[in-house]
Amino acid sequence: MQFNREQLLEAYRSMRTIRDFEERVHEEFSGGGIPGFVHLYAGEEASAVGICSHLDNRDMIASTHRGHGHCIAKGVDVPGMMMEIYGRRNGVCGGKGGSMHIADLSKGMMGANGIVGGGPPLICGAAMTAKYKKTGGVAVAFVGDGGSNQGTTLESYNLANVWNLPVIFVVEDNGYAESTASGWSVSGTQLDRAKGFGMPGVEVDGHDFFAVHEAASECIDRARNGDGPSLMHVKLNRFFGHFEGDAMTYREEGEIQRVRAERDSLKIFRARVTEMALLEDAQLDEIDAQVAALIDQCVKESENAAAPSEADLLTDVYVTY
Amino acid sequence: MAKKSYRQAINEAIAQEMRRDENVLLWGEDNAGGAGAKGEDDAWGGVLGVTKGLYPEFGPDRVLDTPISESAFVGAAAGAAATGLRPVVELMFADFMGVCFDQIFNQAAKFRYMFGGKAVTPLVVRTMYGAGFRAASQHSQCLYSLFTHVPGLKVVVPSSPYEAKGLMIQAIRDDDPVIFFEHKVMYDEEEEVPDDPYTIPFGEANLTREGDDVTIVALGRMVGFANQVADKLEKEGISCTVLDPRTTSPFDTETLMECVEETGRVVVVDESNPRCSMASDISSMIAQDAFGALKAPIKMVTAPHTPVPFAPELEDLYVPSTAKIEAAVRATFA
Ligand SMILES: Cc1ncc(C[n+]2csc(CCOP(=O)(O)OP(=O)(O)O)c2C)c(N)n1
Numbered sequence: 001m002q003f004n005r006e007q008l009l010e011a012y013r014s015m016r017t018i019r020d021f022e023e024r025v026h027e028e029f030s031g032g033g034i035p036g037f038v039h040l041y042a043g044e045e046a047s048a049v050g051i052c053s054h055l056d057n058r059d060m061i062a063s064t065h066r067g068h069g070h071c072i073a074k075g076v077d078v079p080g081m082m083m084e085i086y087g088r089r090n091g092v093c094g095g096k097g098g099s100m101h102i103a104d105l106s107k108g109m110m111g112a113n114g115i116v117g118g119g120p121p122l123i124c125g126a127a128m129t130a131k132y133k134k135t136g137g138v139a140v141a142f143v144g145d146g147g148s149n150q151g152t153t154l155e156s157y158n159l160a161n162v163w164n165l166p167v168i169f170v171v172e173d174n175g176y177a178e179s180t181a182s183g184w185s186v187s188g189t190q191l192d193r194a195k196g197f198g199m200p201g202v203e204v205d206g207h208d209f210f211a212v213h214e215a216a217s218e219c220i221d222r223a224r225n226g227d228g229p230s231l232m233h234v235k236l237n238r239f240f241g242h243f244e245g246d247a248m249t250y251r252e253e254g255e256i257q258r259v260r261a262e263r264d265s266l267k268i269f270r271a272r273v274t275e276m277a278l279l280e281d282a283q284l285d286e287i288d289a290q291v292a293a294l295i296d297q298c299v300k301e302s303e304n305a306a307a308p309s310e311a312d313l314l315t316d317v318y319v320t321y
Numbered sequence: 322m323a324k325k326s327y328r329q330a331i332n333e334a335i336a337q338e339m340r341r342d343e344n345v346l347l348w349g350e351d352n353a354g355g356a357g358a359k360g361e362d363d364a365w366g367g368v369l370g371v372t373k374g375l376y377p378e379f380g381p382d383r384v385l386d387t388p389i390s391e392s393a394f395v396g397a398a399a400g401a402a403a404t405g406l407r408p409v410v411e412l413m414f415a416d417f418m419g420v421c422f423d424q425i426f427n428q429a430a431k432f433r434y435m436f437g438g439k440a441v442t443p444l445v446v447r448t449m450y451g452a453g454f455r456a457a458s459q460h461s462q463c464l465y466s467l468f469t470h471v472p473g474l475k476v477v478v479p480s481s482p483y484e485a486k487g488l489m490i491q492a493i494r495d496d497d498p499v500i501f502f503e504h505k506v507m508y509d510e511e512e513e514v515p516d517d518p519y520t521i522p523f524g525e526a527n528l529t530r531e532g533d534d535v536t537i538v539a540l541g542r543m544v545g546f547a548n549q550v551a552d553k554l555e556k557e558g559i560s561c562t563v564l565d566p567r568t569t570s571p572f573d574t575e576t577l578m579e580c581v582e583e584t585g586r587v588v589v590v591d592e593s594n595p596r597c598s599m600a601s602d603i604s605s606m607i608a609q610d611a612f613g614a615l616k617a618p619i620k621m622v623t624a625p626h627t628p629v630p631f632a633p634e635l636e637d638l639y640v641p642s643t644a645k646i647e648a649a650v651r652a653t654f655a
Contacts, residue, residue, distance in 0.1 A: 035633050036455035087455075087632035098457040098631030114459030115417065116389050149388035150420070177389055179354045179365050185388040249363040250354060307634040317627045 008279055011053055011209060013287050015045040015266055017078060018069045020295045022240070025068070025085060028299060029244045034085055038099050041069030043239035046265035047172055048073035050212025051140060051232075054220045058137035060108045060126035062119030064172075065100050066238075067112025070142055076104045082298035088305035095308045096316065108137075116177075117150025119143060120169065124156050127165035127223075138166040138223040145186055146177025148193070157197040157229070166223035168216070169194075169231045172206065174238040179250040190233035199229055206236030207265045210272065237263055322513040328371050330482035330514045331447070331503065334489035335372065335409055337518045339379055342407065345493055347375060348385040348394060349411030349447075367411045369449065369508060391417055395446060396424035399498070402444035403432055409493060415450040415464045415502065429498040430473035441496040445489075451542060451592060452629045452640050453506040461629035461636075463593035465540070466602070468500045469569040475499040475523055476570040480544035482512045487521030488567060494520065504542040524571035528580070532560030535650050536580040538603055539563060539590040543641060547590055550646045561650065569599055577603070578611050585616035586653035590646055595623040620649040 003011075022042035028034050041048070044066075052061065052073035063070040071081055077092060084091030085099045092104055103111035110126060113119050123141035130137035143153055148171045160167040171190050175182055194201030200222070204215040212234060219230040237259040241248045248256075273279040325333065339345045353376045354365030364384075366373025376384040387394040391412060398408040412418060418425065425446065432440040452461040468476045475497050479485035485503070492499040529544060530551045539547035544565045551561035562580050566572055581587055587607055591600035600621040607619055622641045630636055 036457065036631060037460070087634070089632075093631075095632035095635070096458075096628075096630045098455070100459065101457055101631070114457065115419070117420065146389040149390045151390060151392050152420070178351045178368060180351055180386055180388075184386070250365075308630070308632045310635075310638055312632075313630060313635050313638050314625060314627060 003278070005279065007053070008273055009283065009287065011049055012269060012279075012284055013291065014049045014053070014073055015209070015269065016287055016291045017294070018042070018045045018048065018072045019266055020291050021068060021072060021078065021082070024295050024299060026240060026244060033303065035087055036098050038085070038244045039066040039242065040238070040240040040244065041066050043259065043263075043265070044069055044172060044174060044206060044236045046209040046212050046269070047170070047206045047234045047236055050209045051168070051170060051216040053213060054216055055108065055138070055140070057106070057108050058130070058135050059139065060110050060123065060130070060137065061140045061142065062110045062123040062126070063112045063142050064119065064144055064147060065112060065114055065116065066144070067100070067102055071102050071104070071109055071112070074109045075107045076102065076109050078294065079298045079301060082302045083305055086302040086305065087307065088302055089308045089312065090305055094312065094316070096312075116147045117143065117152040120153045120156035121159075123167055124159050124163070124165055127160065127167045128163065130166055136224060138168065138220055140168045140170060142170045142172055144177060145171060145173040145175070145182035146180065148190060149185060154193070157193070157199060157231070160229040161197050161199055164226070164228045166226070167229040168219045168223055169229065171231065171233050173233060173235050176238075176242065176250065178242045181250070190231065194231035199231055201231040201233060203233040203235065206234035207263045207268055209265060209269050322515055324511045325482050325514040326509050326511045327482045327485050327503070328369070328508040330486040331371055331489050332374065333514075334486045334518070335493070336375060336378065338490055338493040339375065339383065341518070344405065345407045345409060346383050346385065346401070347372060347379070347409050347411075348387050348398065350387055350389055350413055352376060352384055352411060353381065353386045368413055369505065371447075371503070371508070372411065391421035392424055395421040396428060398444050398446070399424055399429035399432075399442060402429070402442045402498070403440050407443045407493060409445045409447060412446050412448045414460050415448040416459050416462050418448065418464060425468075425474070425498070425500070426471045430471050433497070434473060442498045443496045444498040445492045445501055446499070447501045447503060449505040450502045451504040451506055452624070452636055455631065455633055455636060457631035458628040463624070465500070465502050465569055466593050466598045469599065469602070470597070473498065474570060475568060476502070477523070477568050478502045478541040479567065480541055480565050482510060482514050484521065484527070484565075484567060486514050487519050490518050491520040491523060495523065502541065507542055521567065523568045524573050525567065526573035526576040527565045527567055528562055528576070529565055530561055530563040532562045532584070534560050534584055535586040535588060535653055536562045536564055536584045537588045537590060537646065537650065538577065539565060540569070540599055541592065543590040543592055546641065546643050546646055549643050550650060553647065554650060559650065574606055574610070577606065581607050581611040582614045585614050587615070588620045588622060588646065588649045588653060590622045590641055592624055592641060594626050595621060596626055598623060617653040617655070620652055622646050622649045
């Protein structure tokens, strides 16, 4: 596929925003500014952006507990996300959801999810809505390698095929589920699993935006054309622990440094577009500066923002009381 | 006697039972930490390290990791229990019970009854419950009431390290399926715990304070809160009994009724939501069997009927506080 400059700049901005957002949340969490559980997506940017850059507001995605990257790639308001992670009243979920539950249905983001394997069944439902209402929309379920073992995921493969739903299942395989290696916990291969359900599958290097984008393009076209679900097995790395505070005893010595040096999707992207003279370093540097300023502002505003008030505790449980 | 944390007490109970009985096996997510990891000493022992050290001691035949597939591994534990093993499984956060609810309430809980008494299911499902971790709606619920509702399950809610050890050993030796609720905020709480194995029988409430004026019935983490309130009010001349049921199923109604007869005033403190809860259940037992002894309406102190919020300010309001318990006790004199 041919990209114009705008699209490339947009993709870079999105990946850079995810990276900076995550690095900064890491920092602020270590400093005690952020409450709760935080699972960082840094390192996996090319997957979220490579896929979501095909999508618009008709299209729904369901995410995982590691949801910030998917949210940003799908266009959820970044300052609102930061507010949410801080538990502020002006957060995208009013401070009630926090990092693990960020959602914005108006942007086609059905939610990060605290339950591993919670997303795929929901996305079958979103796909049914799109199909029934003929919106032309598709639905994408992100799961981890760990989540790929959940019955809900496998049942969803079957259901999506039986109902011929416009679904893309994306298995983001960062090699671990918490401390458990995917090489140990996943029997067979993701592609064989897809085949077992009669579903096309493709494996892709998740550090390469262009590879992800191209693979996604086929799957999404298939879904939009009414030809049913497919599966993407995206292989990538996460730069941080499972959750913030994880000592990562289960990872090889020097693994993260190596991954950061050799498999950094942002560096790979930059090298590629500048070598091919599609973009110039200066343009990318400008985006870096803009994103840095945005994230700075998000943190400052979040720190100073108001908490929910006591009355908020009892609202939003039902539509009508 | 050495001081031990709630976490250590549970760990020691499981270790001692594994040494005593080779049919006791342990499985769950990230127990071996994980199976592909570097050294045995690095084994996680579950996400909050409760079973750390057991993998190095008992090895891969008895301490097993599982994929993230609760229906399969909890169901497998039920099947193994019915066929001769005594599995202890960690189902990380109680909220995740949703994934495998069928295996627990349609399968494990009912084997004995459906099979005309011809099965035992010596299964322990350990799980973490409770708010206070800033973990929001899907990692903070207090779900023991839900399991208490299901006949065939035994439900344990230990309130301290000492209680946790004795109840865990009892749970592992018990021939019925037991759901063992550990409060995630209590893991580092310490008290003196005997080194030798001991058991605490199910269905026997514990009176942590004895008084004449008010009975505070409290569960799990709320027992500590109730004790603080009782200590404070003692100085003002209000003397409280604090009753810790220890197990919600079976439930010690006898001791409850004795306390109510003696004091005539009752406050029930339960971290779960108020509807169809242990608080409402205990209140209804009292209303049925000891109404005549009541000098004041029963007071319930519970979380509100909402999911657990994320924002720290809201979560702090969500959890029943000592101030709310104190106010409820005072209200029984109004
Ligand atoms: C039903 C359920 N079981 C267990 C957990 C605890 N848990 C949260 S994330 C996680 C690992 C998920 O691994 P994976 O799906 O590979 O995603 P990754 O963390 O690698 O992005 C586990 C076990 C959970 N949240 N929900």
